[in-house]
Amino acid sequence: MDTVIKRWYDLISIDSVDGHEINAANYVAEVLRGMGIEPHYSYFPDDKERQRPSVWCELDSGKPGKTMLLIGHIDTVEVNLKNWNTNPFKPTEIGDKVYGRGAMDMKGGLADILCTLEYFAHHKDEFSGKLVGCFVSDEEILSKGTYQLVDEDNIHADYAIMAECRYDNVAVGFRGRLSFEVIVHGRAGHTCRYPESGENAIILAGKMAEAIEALPTATHPKLEKGTWCVRYIEGGTTATLTVPDTVLLFLDRYVVPGENEESCLKQLTEAADKLGLKDKVEVRLKPRSSPYMKSFAIPEDHELVLALQDSFTEVTGEKLPCAYDPSVCDSNILAVSLGIPVVTFGPSGGNMHGDNEYGYPYQVRNCLDIYIKTVKKLLG
Template sequence: MEKIFERWYDLININSVSGHEVDAANYCAKVLESFGLTVHYSYFPEDSAKERPSIWTVLDSGKPGKTMLLIGHIDTVGVNLANWKTDPFHAVEIDGKVYGRGSMDMKGGVSAILSTVEYFSQHKDEFSGKILVCLVADEEGLSKGTYQLVAEDCVHADYAIMAECRYDNVAVGFRGRFSFEITVKGKAGHASRYPEVGENALVSAGRLAAAIEALPTLTHPKLKHGTWCVRYLCGGNQNALVVPDSCYMFVDRYVVPGEDEELCICQMQEAADKIGLGNKVDIRLKPRNSPYMKSFAIEEDHELVTALRQSFTDITGENLPIDYDPSVCDSNIVAVSLGIPVVTFGPSGGNMHGDNEYGYPYQVKNCCEIYKETIRKLLKP
């Protein structure tokens, strides 16, 4: 078996469900160290047990030049064993597809990164500058791994390839996302006296929820528009004859460039004001330990985009379309928090985050060749 596939299988066979990344991190560190590289471990503060490391290393050509960041995550989502036809932590190929948790998202991309770095560690004459590798934990959670690398100020690059699983196109932009908490206040009273006595916070929250989902958003020529989604309402007491005097609301907001948390809060407060709830709501950004991801888009004719698309054609003989993603990933952090132009492209497959996830071997191998060719173009001696 070729090394790139052997590593892919090895990684799939390691249970690295988010929260248990240490074995996958150690495996990747050992591989990188075998290339003569020094590997650094990074831990976010909540990981007091040191079980969730991210790792990073630098391959220096010894010649002045720019830096390419290759980045991917080593954690996966969990599994429901009852719904899997194969062992999710034992890679197996069936009819040209390799099954296992992480086979698509994104251990194929990580394997392609490792083999790319192996090649250039043996062929330093083929590039100038540096190749920075970051393999991070908690991407499937709150991206604490990548945010910790930002905090440690160890990620500096001129270009970045996020090896996430999207092979049929290259993403050059993503929406951003914020979450908000709203408390709607009412007035308690005996349920038998309602509506003459009391003010039902659940009813008021329902009115506000409808008003929020009708709010306008900005538009973007490629990312289209933002969205509002009231995901959760909670309040009242089913075991007591009391008119609900408080209701909690959780709101998800996907944004495009030009929209931020302050604008969103302003919009929701104005909606509350218009329906007479202005002084009866408390609207706040939901606290979290990691920053929220903001939207970005790089130019379609950026040299990084052009180089990767040309490399895809060179390797496959096909055209690689440009796309924009309605969700978020660590690419948002690379682009916004670090200011590094980033493209998102890597080996894909099927059933991502679902049962019986699979990836395609030919895509894993092709991506390695495409990464190598892109680096040759942008970091040429």
């Protein structure tokens, strides 16, 4: 078994479900030490028990030049064992697929980063400048691992490849995402005297929810448009015969360039006002411990994009189109918080975040060759 596939298998075999990244981090650190690269651990403040580190490293060619960042996340989503046909923590080959948690998202990409670093650790004459590798925790939840590296000022680069699982195209832009809370106030009263007494906050919240999902959004030539989604409602009374007086609506808001927290809050306030609920509705950005991600897009003719596309064609004989993702990932942090041009491309598969997740060995092998060629083009 070639090294990149073995490391892919090794990583799948490690349970690194959110909250349990330590063993995957230690594996990465051990592999880096084996190739003569010193790993550094980073812990975000919430990780009191130090079980969720990110690992980062730097490989210096010894010659002046630019810096390429290779980054991926070591955490995975949770597993529902009863729905799996195989052991999710034992890589299982069936036909041309390998099944296991993280087989697609994104332990193949991690193996490719490790092997790319190893190649250049043994061939320093083939590049100038530096390579930085980051293996981050918590990406599937709040991206605290990457945000912590930003706070520690550990990430500096001229280019970045996010080794996330997308193989048939290269993502050059992502929407941003915000979350809002809308608190709707009614008036309590005994249900036997309703509706003459009391004002039902659930009914008012329903009107507000319908109005929110009808709100217009901005458009972008590539990222298309923003979206509103009322994701859940909390409130009501279960134990007493009381008219509900408070309900909370939770909103997911995906944004494109030109939309931000202020413009969205203004829309929500205006929607309440049009319904005559101005004094009955509070709107706010949902508090969270890490920043929200903003949208971005880099030019399709950026040298990083072109280098990756050329490398893909050299390896596969096919063209690699550009794409724009409707969701968010740590690429948003690199592009917006750090101003690093980033492309998102890596070995893929199927059943992402689902049961019986799988990846393709040929894509893992190809992406390693593509990463090496891209680094040579830009840092050679």
